[in-house]
Every structure is written in C-alpha cells, then in structure tokens.
Amino acid sequence: MSTEARTGSRTGWLTFAAVVMISVGCLRVISAIYYFADSSRVNDVSTGAFAHHLVVWGIWDLLIAALALAAGLSLLRGNELGFVLGYGFAGLVIVQSFLILAADPWFGFAALLIAILVVYGLATNDVKGEGLR
Secondary structure (H helix, E strand, C coil): CCCCCCCCCCCCCHHHHHHHHHHHHHHHHHHHHHHEEEEEEEECCCCCCCCCHCCCCCCHHHHHHHHHHHHHHHHHHHHHHHHHHHHHHHHHHHHHHHHCCCCCCHHHHHHHHHHHHHHHHHHHCCCCCCCCC
C-alpha cells in the first residue's frame, strides 16, 4: 500500500493542518475573552508590539481565530478556499510569534513551529488544477 496522496482523498498532513487550525481557533477565542476582560491569567505582554493595550491583543487574537476556524472547516469540507485562508492564518501567526517573542519566548516559539507545520501540510498538498476532488 502506497503512502502517497491519491486523487480524491485527503492526506494526513492536510487533516493535521485542519485540526490544528480549528483547535488554535477555539483557543484563540478563549484567549481573546481573557484579553478583553483584562484578566491576570494573560501573560505580561507589555513588552510586546501592542504594549499594554489588551483590547488590541484581543482583537488580534479574534482575527487569528476567525481565519483559523474558517480555514480548518473549509479544508475539512474539501474547499480550495481553505488553502488561501490557511496560508493567511499561518502568516499572521508567524508575524505574531515574532511580535510576542520578547514577552513570552516559549509561546512565540511554539506558535512559530505550529505555523510552519501548517504551511508544510498545506504546501505538500496544494496541487494546482486538481484541488481536493
């Protein structure tokens, strides 16, 4: 049995990317709620790009959550829009990981690693002209 992608089936990497994006989207919604509530559970991000403006961090997290949820669900449905949204999600997470790296290096590195794995999963399955049919 071959481990290569077959036409008409979703590969493991693509499913991994979709599940990761849905999971991250749900967690980012929860994180945004904490930012909006000015909770003490949120790390000290005062050295980050948006300084102590937690509302801006919350809006940023909601933007990433919306992209992640839309991309993950779209990929699971087999739509090609999921690839575009997934690349956008990964790009935003990569930018955010560099913005937050000084404030929380472990979170920044973990987010960067997850975004790179999502890009890899999308790039290895992005076949122009064939789609996910």
